[in-house]
Amino acid sequence: MIKVLVVSDDMTGNNDVGALLNQSGLNTVAALSDHISKEYMVDRDALCLNTDSRALTSEQAREKVKQVVNNYWNTEILYCKRIDSTLRGNVGSEIDGILEALPKGYKAVVVPAFPKAGRICIGGYMLVDGRTLEECGAHKDVKTPVYHLKVKDIIASQSTRLIETVELKQVRSSQNKLVQTIIQSQADIMIADAVNEHDIIRIARACHMSGVQIVCVDPGSFTAAMAREKYVKNKSGDKNLLVIGSLAETTRRQVDYLIECRNPLVCLIEINRLLQDFDVLKKEVLTWILSQVDEYEDILLLTDDVTDGCEDKILKAEKISEYFTALAAEIYSRLQNKIACVYLCGGDTAQDFLETLDVQAIDIKEEVLPLAVYGRTLCSGKKSFQVLTKGGMIGERNAIIQLLEYAKCVRQEEGE
Structure with a gap:
């Protein structure tokens, strides 16, 4: 049985997060579409599915993601929503879709940073190589333009859920404080600042320690870190x-x-x-x-x-x-x-x-x-x-x- 299910909105992103999971020690397969024959899932730890939904209408994307999760529902799986690193597409709608398919009590933790690719999030603002989404041209995308600078505003324009931002100071507080922030939050969607890989690791560790059922929403780094925390953490010490x-x-x-x-x-x-x-x-x-x-x-x-x-x-x-x-x-x-x-x-x-x-x-x-x-x-x-x-x-x-x-x-x- 798979341990990690990733739902992506395009093929290249789907392949990329699959590679990160594989590098983390999970035997991973990435499908070209939103389903795959069972013969290709034998002995796999992680499955990445491509809904090809980035340019669909908001409602179509939400329903498609919801259906995929319903098809692969299992209480033991870590569910992950792979999003574009410049937040194009139906980010909020697809988060809603995945949460609707899951039992009450799940929280979506959004970590949009992808430091290795120059993407960071600070003060709730998404920066690409130090530039805002507007300055880097994301608002000019022909199919899926981005109209906001803050991650919360982008998601809130598509989602009906309660959203909270966890800023960098909170991320870098003591691990126990960060754990309590996750446990005590009333939000369905938590957006976390991060400017480097170690911020992402801290968030993943706190999520794992909290005992809260988490849906990972990110371009890949947070999903890989969360999977390592749950399944492949070094036994000999790290x-x-x-x-x-x-x-x-x-x-x-x-x-x-x-x-x-x-x-x-x-x-x-x-x-x-x-x-x-x-x-x-x-x-x-x-x-x-x-x-x-x-x-x-x-x-x-x-x-x-x-x-x-x-x-x-x-x-x-x-x-x-x-x-x-x-x-x-x-x-x-x-x-x-x-x-x-x-x-x-x-x-x-x-x-x-x-x-x-x-x-x-x-x-x-x-x-x-x-x-x-x-x-x-x-x-x-x-x-x-x-x-x-x-x-x-x-x-x-x-x-x-x-x-x-x-x-x-x-x-x-x-x-x-």
Whole structure:
């Protein structure tokens, strides 16, 4: 039995979301029309159907989508409505159609962003490569022009349902707050801002955690993220531990950009407490991280740059690295079943961290960026993990993100 049913309004979009699902680990077939022979559905996880309804009248599109869902109704299926990334067509009508076919209690969550294609949604406005829908020419489309700039207005012009917009500040609030927003909303249709893939992942995770029956409405990224949350989440853990020992300006820029884009769990270690009150600090940090970690994909450890005293700077630097990496190694040991990859920035930090965990060597795989290397640890009798090492004074501001995405792609390719 299929786990995911996608209803699309044109063939190219149908194929695209099918590819995203397949890349996510679901065996997917995309039909050219709104039905398919049962022989082609054997052992499939996901089915994408094309209603070819973008240019139909609003009523025709609503009825066609409703009928397709009725034909494939099953309580265990994740239902998804694939929409155009510039919101052309019968978006509101087709959402109504899919909700009419489903039992009471389903909510349509609309995540129109498709960051990889330059489409983002912020403040409820849809932007294409930084331009409004009007500026990018969507209102001039011959068959299906778009007459509004806000996603809510586009949907409301076709739908009779109660609609609510969840803005970026809410999306990036704590995971529990976002879950409660979804549960407590009285709206049938919730539109969520997103400007990057990690915003989309947060929304999918919150939807899954909420227990609410969700219909995914999006160009593809949210559907794929939701399917991964429900069906193909990594059993061995999919989190990253980032241990940043470098205070270089280049590193700080990269860290700031990481925080802006991926909203990691940030643990800023006070150097003075690290040196003077290590045991108490370690207990506090471990307790705090263990209570928060399930809400985040990235755990980021770094130090402030405030130190007291006038002792030898080299000796102090050595002590800081020793205590900091001991703390980081303890965090890894406690979370190793959740952590897939460790990112280490700064030569002393990398050396001390790996030695603390009795790593004997690194099985080097590739230099991903200049002075940024990917490999796997070799440690007798202990679990191997992905490791990324990078010098502190090199790389563009998105270097950390590039490296983490590389490691994630390797995990997916290797089936971890």
